[in-house]
Amino acid sequence: MAIHSKSYLQPEDYSKLADQFVPNSDKVLATSPYDSELGKNMARDARKVINGKLKIEDFHRVYSASLIKEFGDQYASGPTEPGRNSSTSAGTGPKWGMVIDLKKCVGCDTCTVSCKAENRTPPGMSYNVVLETIKGDYPNFSITNLPKPCMQCDNPPCVQVCPTRATYKMENGIVIIDNDRCIGCRYCMVACPYGSRSYDFGNSYEQEMVGYNDVTSPEYGIERGKRKKGAVPEETVRKCSFCYHRLQRGEEPACVETCIGDARYFGDMSDPNSVVSKLAASPRAFRLKEELGTKPRVVYLR
Amino acid sequence: MSTKANLANNMLTPEHKKRKLEKIYWISLFIVFGIGVYSIITGYFMQGMESTYLSNIVPWGGWIAFYIYFIGLSAGSFLLSTLVYGFGMEKFEKIGRAALLSAIVCMITGILFVFLDIGRPDHVMNAVIYWNVTSTMSWEIHFYIVYLILLVVELYFSMRNDLVKVAKSKNFKGKLSRFLIFNKQEYTDIDKGKDKKRLKIMGIIGIPLAIFGVHGGTGSIFAVLKAQPYLNSALFPLIFIISALVSGTALSIAIYVIKCKVKKQQADHSMIRSLGSMLALFIGIEIIMVWYEFLVGFYGLEHEEIGTLQLIMGSPYSWSFWIFQMGFALLFPLILLVIKKTRESINWILGASVMVLIGVVGVRFNMVIPTLIMPKIDGMPYGNYYMNLSEWLTSFGVIAMCLILYTIGEKLFPIDELDSHEKGVSKHE
Numbered sequence: 257m258a259i260h261s262k263s264y265l266q267p268e269d270y271s272k273l274a275d276q277f278v279p280n281s282d283k284v285l286a287t288s289p290y291d292s293e294l295g296k297n298m299a300r301d302a303r304k305v306i307n308g309k310l311k312i313e314d315f316h317r318v319y320s321a322s323l324i325k326e327f328g329d330q331y332a333s334g335p336t337e338p339g340r341n342s343s344t345s346a347g348t349g350p351k352w353g354m355v356i357d358l359k360k361c362v363g364c365d366t367c368t369v370s371c372k373a374e375n376r377t378p379p380g381m382s383y384n385v386v387l388e389t390i391k392g393d394y395p396n397f398s399i400t401n402l403p404k405p406c407m408q409c410d411n412p413p414c415v416q417v418c419p420t421r422a423t424y425k426m427e428n429g430i431v432i433i434d435n436d437r438c439i440g441c442r443y444c445m446v447a448c449p450y451g452s453r454s455y456d457f458g459n460s461y462e463q464e465m466v467g468y469n470d471v472t473s474p475e476y477g478i479e480r481g482k483r484k485k486g487a488v489p490e491e492t493v494r495k496c497s498f499c500y501h502r503l504q505r506g507e508e509p510a511c512v513e514t515c516i517g518d519a520r521y522f523g524d525m526s527d528p529n530s531v532v533s534k535l536a537a538s539p540r541a542f543r544l545k546e547e548l549g550t551k552p553r554v555v556y557l558r
Numbered sequence: 559m560s561t562k563a564n565l566a567n568n569m570l571t572p573e574h575k576k577r578k579l580e581k582i583y584w585i586s587l588f589i590v591f592g593i594g595v596y597s598i599i600t601g602y603f604m605q606g607m608e609s610t611y612l613s614n615i616v617p618w619g620g621w622i623a624f625y626i627y628f629i630g631l632s633a634g635s636f637l638l639s640t641l642v643y644g645f646g647m648e649k650f651e652k653i654g655r656a657a658l659l660s661a662i663v664c665m666i667t668g669i670l671f672v673f674l675d676i677g678r679p680d681h682v683m684n685a686v687i688y689w690n691v692t693s694t695m696s697w698e699i700h701f702y703i704v705y706l707i708l709l710v711v712e713l714y715f716s717m718r719n720d721l722v723k724v725a726k727s728k729n730f731k732g733k734l735s736r737f738l739i740f741n742k743q744e745y746t747d748i749d750k751g752k753d754k755k756r757l758k759i760m761g762i763i764g765i766p767l768a769i770f771g772v773h774g775g776t777g778s779i780f781a782v783l784k785a786q787p788y789l790n791s792a793l794f795p796l797i798f799i800i801s802a803l804v805s806g807t808a809l810s811i812a813i814y815v816i817k818c819k820v821k822k823q824q825a826d827h828s829m830i831r832s833l834g835s836m837l838a839l840f841i842g843i844e845i846i847m848v849w850y851e852f853l854v855g856f857y858g859l860e861h862e863e864i865g866t867l868q869l870i871m872g873s874p875y876s877w878s879f880w881i882f883q884m885g886f887a888l889l890f891p892l893i894l895l896v897i898k899k900t901r902e903s904i905n906w907i908l909g910a911s912v913m914v915l916i917g918v919v920g921v922r923f924n925m926v927i928p929t930l931i932m933p934k935i936d937g938m939p940y941g942n943y944y945m946n947l948s949e950w951l952t953s954f955g956v957i958a959m960c961l962i963l964y965t966i967g968e969k970l971f972p973i974d975e976l977d978s979h980e981k982g983v984s985k986h987e
């Protein structure tokens with residue numbers, strides 16, 4: 257009735273409306289085996305953390321005791337948790353990582369193609385490749401397909417050597433290149449043990465593909481518009497960014513999304529409960545050229 | 559009649575010939591330089607790196623090799639000049655300033671080569687502004703600047719006494735000299751003492767700068783790359799320094815002897831001979847180092863390193879190792895400098911030096927390219943690189959520029975000691 261009698265809705269009307277189709281939170285929470293009050297208090301304080309009124313450390317200090325009481329062994333988060341890798345404890349956001357299951361990879365190169373399409377890399381450049389090695393002779397031989405993006409090393413040699421700090425490690429684990437600063441000296445290419453970096457020689461598919469030059473991939477979230485001769489990122493170094501621009505919109509990297517064998521997993525390595533963390537802890541896990549100490553964030557499953 | 563004419567002709571010949579030779583020298587240099595400039599414009603500026611045969615697998619090529627070649631020449635000749643100015647070995651005084659001048663010119667040439675190799679010249683100042691303390695290359699860029707300034711200042715003070723003398727003449731050279739010495743009228747003994755002290759200090763500062771900063775540093779640009787096991791050894795910067803000494807000494811010998819020949823002056827035999835034996839010593843040390851570098855490399859059983867060594871020694875590229883690196887840069891000159899008959903002769907010493915200068919180019923190429931050709935991970939393709947026409951033309955152009963700069967320097971400044979030979983003064987006027 258009220259709806260028809262007034263030309264516009266009052267705030268109370270909204271809450272009334274909402275009450276009808278949003279389930280009562282108390283009732284819902286009561287069905288959970290865990291403490292409802294704790295949950296509500298945490299939700300309230302979490303909002304304070306987001307607003308900046310409460311420090312995340314304090315938040316954890318207040319709640320970790322009751323959380324451990326409530327969840328026991330399953331509770332596994334918070335900055336002071338022991339046994340954590342020190343390199344990931346700075347900052348609190350996700351630390352992206354990738355796991356590639358070599359047993360599931362069929363070597364179809366879908367990742368390579370989707371990466372090229374997503375990042376619009378010019379001819380001769382591919383952020384992702386699938387390396388095929390054949391061991392043994394027919395009929396006793398095996399083929400290994402090794403998909404190889406940038407490893408986003410935690411100790412990246414490329415970052416060590418860049419004379420301009422144009423390439424650096426972000427808090428979320430991704431190694432980025434600031435193409436507006438890069439001078440194109442290619443020192444990082446020589447320094448990368450995985451051959452992950454490519455130089456943009458300024459080539460284009462415009463001959464074969466109409467409209468190729470119309471847009472540059474928004475790498476690292478930067479819109480650059482048309483691909484123009486001599487404009488950044490031409491004549492600078494480029495590489496896989498774990499599709500940072502897609503992550504920003506909450507999407508997985510293109511190669512992960514399109515993998516037909518579901519061989520690629522992507523997620524937050526700093527969360528010990530994430531799929532990637534669990535897979536990375538498996539005895540099948542290994543990293544490329546581990547002995548170099550570069551600590552790649554891309555983990556392979558044998 | 560005819561005999562008279564002949565006589566006149568004969569009398570004209572030496573001076574005439576010299577003029578003609580000089581003309582040919584200048585014209586050919588400027589032609590090569592012009593072609594180089596043309597290819598820099600059409601290649602580097604209009605097409606960018608696309609004008610080279612570089613690829614994503616071999617991102618560094620001939621220009622980087624030439625860059626370390628010239629940096630080596632510079633550091634080597636500078637270290638040689640410190641014998642005179644830092645340690646007061648008067649014996650080598652005649653080559654002191656020439657060594658400094660060639661150090662400056664080679665430094666400029668080297669920097670130009672590496673500048674050409676940079677993809678975005680418009681961003682290049684970033685390398686000076688944003689200093690990455692963990693980057694050897696960043697340190698190098700700053701060291702090069704300091705080093706170049708030091709070289710120029712040192713050269714200035716080393717020839718100040720002669721500048722004062724030259725300033726008395728009326729021609730352009732005199733004017734330039736007057737300007738450079740701020741119209742100083744007299745060069746007193748006090749000045750001389752002061753300058754000597756200054757030179758000594760600069761020479762001594764310069765030694766660590768040249769060794770750690772410039773050449774050892776350039777070596778460590780390569781040696782720190784764990785991605786390239788062939789380069790990643792602590793011996794590598796040392797090999798860089800010693801081969802800088804080899805090439806720098808050879809350059810100084812070659813410049814001195816050729817200059818004496820052109821000017822028809824009496825060359826200082828004993829100095830050349832002792833320079834020759836120094837060259838032999840340096841080559842000996844280099845052979846020792848290279849031997850252990852390869853020995854340890856092979857015993858390391860590291861797939862990539864052995865692969866690189868195989869590429870160097872037994873691939874279609876291996877001629878550059880056997881003929882240039884082993885032959886011209888090490889063994890041939892060493893033999894020439896050891897055998898009694900040849901080590902006494904100026905011409906043979908000159909020959910050995912020129913061989914070294916050519917051979918070290920091969921050494922530098924072998925440092926840069928084979929290790930990049932070797933794939934970093936199984937399954938990646940081998941690289942394929944050789945310099946294309948545009949790269950060669952550009953390189954020759956830049957080298958011609960180096961010679962032009964050096965010769966202009968020789969012409970404008972009193973690079974030879976004015977009172978070291980009686981006829982010298984008249985030659986300069």
Ligand code: SF4
Pocket residue numbers: 405406407408409412413414415431447448449450451452453495550
């Ligand atoms: S894989 Fe190469 S480019 Fe990627 S972070 Fe590691 S060193 Fe840098």
Ligand code: SF4
Pocket residue numbers: 417418419420421422423433437438439440441442443444445492493
């Ligand atoms: S090419 Fe660019 S990113 Fe790479 S080292 Fe040079 S300046 Fe840094």
